[in-house]
Every structure is written in structure tokens, then in C-alpha cells.
Amino acid sequence: MKFTELDQKLRVFETAHDLCVLPGLYMVARLDGRNFTRLTKETLDLEAPFDSGFRDAMVATVQHLMNCGFRVMYGYTQSDEISLLLHPEEQTFARKLRKLNSLLAAEASAKLSLILGSMAVFDGRISQLPTVDLVVDYFRWRQEDAHRNALNAHCYWMLRKSGDSASMATQKLEGLSVGDKNELLFQLGQINFNDLPHWQKRGVGCAWQSYPTAGINPMSGEVSQGTRTKISIEVNLPMKEDYREFVLNLMTR
Template identity: 60%
Template sequence: MKFNDLDKSMRIYETAHDQCVLPGIFIVVRLDGRGFTKLTREVHNFEAPFDSQFRDHMVATVAHLMECGFNVIYGYTQSDEISLLFHLGDETFGRKERKINSVLAGEASAKFSLSLGAMACFDSRVCQLPNAQKVVDYFRWRNEDAHRNALNSHCYWMLRKQGENAQAATNQLKGMSVADKNELLFQNGTNFNEVPTWQKRGIGLYWEEYEKEGFNPKSQQSVLTTKRRVKTDYELPMKEGYETFIENILIASQENN
């Protein structure tokens, strides 16, 4: 069999299950660290419940993913997860899910590993969202999940540091209301309202324009040029304020199309 015929016949098996995200559908990619509980608690012993060095590794990874070839207009991270919002018109790799997932999982794993100085791995999945409201709902969901996880984590690790074992701490928190958990922290010296916002609401990354002074060799004059860069926001709003924040990012992406 000639190579061209062999190549054609074999590629059928490689691409038989290729699925592409349809035009007009929003793409959000969610990545999660694989085995990060062991990585952060046993291998590298990061501070619990939150560690600023681990946070910085995650932020560096998100920034890299926003600059690695896809048209990502917003990146969000909380705990060991990352969510990336693509521009509605992004056509990278023909919008093939297989390519999007494999490339982003590889890029995230490589960047985080280099930042950490040790091996780490992410998985990836594509979320297909039919309209802008679902995009807003998605990020509101992750923002609220960050708040819930932060409250639980602060309570759990406070109990662990007081000498409770893992099972006892988990059992004590089981069935407790949000108000009860806040009171538990307060009675032990922590006002949850004063916990850093990035721990409670996650961290957002988005593009901003800025002016940079340059030099025009033809006119021999200094000139101002407009460039863009990734901005990291550690003080995200909450609830309806966060919904408006995401809506504004979507509006701006269409205006700059």
C-alpha cells in the first residue's frame, strides 16, 4: 500500500471521535490539578489552608495559558482549578475539543511544573455554553464555590491545628450551617470577613491596555504606543457585582472584535 493511501486509512481511526464546538457557542475550559492534595500536603508541604507561593504558581500558569495561542479573554483560578473563557470568535484548531483539551492540559502541566520546580499535572475539559448568561452563571458558580471551599478549609485546618485528626475535624463540620462555621472561626480568633479576598473569591486575570513610551527612529522623537498586558485581580467582587464584572468582559470582547 502506498504511503498516502495508508496515511488516509489510518487517520480515520485517529479522528473518528473528533468533536468541534459549533460557531456561536461560548467555550470555557476548566483545568484541575491531578493529585494536588498529595502534592501540596505531602510532597511540598505548602501552608494550609492557603499558601501564597502556591497561589503565585497558579497565577503564573493562568497568565501563560492566556498567552499560549488561544484567544482567552478571562482567566480565573481558585484552589487548584483554572477556568478560561475564550473569545466567542476563537477558531484555534478548528474548535476541536480534543486539541483544545490536550494542548491546554499540556501547557498548564509544563508551566506549573517549571514554576514549582517539580512535576505536576492538570486535566482539562471543555464546557460548551449556549449564551452569555450561561457564561455569567458559570463564573458565578465557581466564585461561590471558592467562597464555600474557603470557609470549610479555614474551619477544617483550624480544628486540625488544635489537635483534631482528619476524621474528627470532618465529622465536627458535617451538617454545620454557614453561620455556625463563621461563629466557630470567630470564637477561635478568626473573623472570616477579614480573610483575604483572593482566598474567598479566587483570582481573575484579564487584558488591560497601557501606554508605553517608545522611540521613532525616523522622526527621532519619543512616541507613546498602546499595548496590552495581562492584569491580575486579587480583589474580585462578589455575587451580583461579580456577574456585572463578567458581563463587562464579554461586552468589551465584542467591542474590540
């Protein structure tokens, strides 16, 4: 059988279930680390519950994703996850979900692995959101998740450092209210959760920022003004309604 005949016969099995995101829908990609607990606690010797070096590696991965061929308007990272808001007019690979999911996860995995010097793997999924409000709610949701995870992580590791086993620490935290967990931190370690670094509780945002530049016309020697863009890193993100306004402003630039 000739190649063209084989190609026609078999390619349909690859593409029969191709799904494309409809025009007009916002796309938010979420990439989650696979087995990152083992990576960060066993393979790598990182500080618990948060390590600034790992944070920087995740931020660098977000920056790479914003520069690797996709029109990413906003990147956000907390813990072992990354969320990317793609431009509503993004047409790369005809908005095919299998392409977007596989390539974004692959780019993130490759970049973080190179930075850490150890294999790091992400999976990916795309949220298809019909309204601006849902996009904003998505990022508020992930930030609220960051806040909850940060409180739990600090409490868990405070108990571990006080001598509790993993199972004992987990059991003690079950059923505790937010107030109880805040009190636990203060009683065991004199830690006020509100005073901890914002990036631990709120995550880190990456957005494009324009800035003016001056150049010289090589023919006339005249100075000309222009603009360039760079990625701005925000480690002190606002919260709640202020964060809502922050994301809205990014979407309406």
C-alpha cells in the same frame, strides 16, 4: 503497504469522533489539578489551608495560558483549578475539543511543574455556553465554589491544629450550617471569616488591560502615541452582582 495507504487507513480511527464547538458558542475551559491534595500536603511543604506561594504559581500558570497561542479573554483561578474564557471568534484547531482539552491541560501541567519543581498534572474540559448570561453565571458559580471551599478548608485545618484527626475533623463539619462554621472559626481561633484575604474566598482574576505608550519615529524623530496590552491581576475580586458586572465588562470591551 505504502505509507499513504497506511495513513489513509488508520487516521480515520483518530478523527472519526472529532467534535468541534459550533460557531457562536462561547467556550470556557476548566482545568482541574489531579491529586493536588497529595502534591500540596505531602510532596510540597505548603502552608495550610492556603499558601501564597502556591497561589502565585497558579496565577503565573494562568498568565502563561493567556500567552501560549489561544485567545483567552479572562482567566480565573481558585484552589487547584483554572477557568479560561476564550474569545468567541477563537478558531485555533478549528475549535476541536480534543485539541483544546489536551493542549490547554498540557500547557498548564508543564508550566506549573516547572514553577514548583515537582510534577503537577491537570485534566481539562470545555463548557459550550450559548449566551453571555450563562458565561457570567459560570464564573459566579466557580467563585461561589471558592467561597464555600475556603470556609470549609479554614474550619477543617482549625480543627486539625486543635488536635483532631482527619476523620474527626471531617465528621465534626458534616451537617454544620454556614453560621455554625463561622462561629467555629471564631470560637477556636478568634478568626472572623469576613476579614480573611479576598483571594482566599473569591479567587484571583486575570484580564487584558490596555495602556498608552509613547514611541519615537526613528526616521522623523517625532513622538508617536500608541497602546499596548498587559495582563492585570486582580486579587480583590468583587462578589455576587458586582462580580457579574465585572465579568460582563470584560466581555464587552
